[in-house]
Amino acid sequence: xxxxxxxxxxxxxxxxxxxxxxxxxxxxxxxxxxxxxxxxxxxxxxxxxxxxxxxxxxxxxxxxxxxxxxxxxxxxxxxxxxxxxxxxxxxxxxxxxxxxxxxxxxxxxxxxxxxxxxxxxxxxxxxxxxxxxxxxxxxxxxxxxxxxxxxxxx
Amino acid sequence: xxxxxxxxxxxxxxxxxxxxxxxxxxxxxxxxxxxxxxxxxxxxxxxxxxxxxxxxxxxxxxxxxxxxxxxxxxxxxxxxxxxxxxxxxxxxxxxxxxxxxxxxxxxxxxxxxxxxxxxxxxxxxxxxxxxxxxxxxxxxxxxxxxxxxxxxxxxxxxxxxxxxxxxxxxxxxxxxxxxxxxxxxxxx
Numbered sequence: 001x002x003x004x005x006x007x008x009x010x011x012x013x014x015x016x017x018x019x020x021x022x023x024x025x026x027x028x029x030x031x032x033x034x035x036x037x038x039x040x041x042x043x044x045x046x047x048x049x050x051x052x053x054x055x056x057x058x059x060x061x062x063x064x065x066x067x068x069x070x071x072x073x074x075x076x077x078x079x080x081x082x083x084x085x086x087x088x089x090x091x092x093x094x095x096x097x098x099x100x101x102x103x104x105x106x107x108x109x110x111x112x113x114x115x116x117x118x119x120x121x122x123x124x125x126x127x128x129x130x131x132x133x134x135x136x137x138x139x140x141x142x143x144x145x146x147x148x149x150x151x152x153x154x
Numbered sequence: 155x156x157x158x159x160x161x162x163x164x165x166x167x168x169x170x171x172x173x174x175x176x177x178x179x180x181x182x183x184x185x186x187x188x189x190x191x192x193x194x195x196x197x198x199x200x201x202x203x204x205x206x207x208x209x210x211x212x213x214x215x216x217x218x219x220x221x222x223x224x225x226x227x228x229x230x231x232x233x234x235x236x237x238x239x240x241x242x243x244x245x246x247x248x249x250x251x252x253x254x255x256x257x258x259x260x261x262x263x264x265x266x267x268x269x270x271x272x273x274x275x276x277x278x279x280x281x282x283x284x285x286x287x288x289x290x291x292x293x294x295x296x297x298x299x300x301x302x303x304x305x306x307x308x309x310x311x312x313x314x315x316x317x318x319x320x321x322x323x324x325x326x327x328x329x330x331x332x333x334x335x336x337x338x339x340x341x342x
Binding site for chain 2: 020021024027031033034037041047048049
């Protein structure tokens, strides 16, 4: 059996990297009989970059959605505060600025307000969720996602 | 500031991130592929896990706190993604721990991208019979050429334990391979 030379001190130098990669390929192929499709790495690289670019789109959408929800919530809070504490300062509904009424329409049409359930709704809903589904959620999300993220952050 | 510090800074900078991530792929794609391939055995599985690994790396970059080197951190992600994949497969196929080694060899032989001859198959058979952790330690040291310090960070096992496991495994493999060569000579 052949041993790879020591090379890892200069990980970011491209010539060393090329030679390291070809040694890796050679040792896996010669000693373990492992092969791969021709031109695999360049195809795989473009697949990964495409997935990453889709992922960025998803992250952007979530971020935008959160911003809309927070803007709408802030608008509602201001209107509510004005209604309770300074009713005279609030324009009649006919005189509500277009941007406020448009935002409320947008919120209703897209059910955005339902994306942020109230605490009581969560409590009531939880009564109807079977225990095994809660366990499954804890296994899949809390353990795998949260703990995993924590481990990786170290 | 070292090359790696500068590189990490670019990865965390929104303007430079995409360019730096491409560079990261060029640097680590092949070595992480081989690391994953030995864990999940077939090329098809390794391809899936490699893609998930780089997606996870991309998503987790903002959380990278540089407590370990970028190199070790990425191996940890690749290792964890491989384990997650194997665990899901085990659940799907209702496999016991004893079945795993047996399945390792079956999967390997059934893979169209395995072209091992008799000696390579024998080495793979010896590896498949090793306890999972010992096999991983041997593969990370011998084939991935990781330092014991790096393996210790990935597997969370003390360096002393890793060293003794590695040397015992090497002796075990040498002894068994020698026996195979003697058998082959006697056949001739």
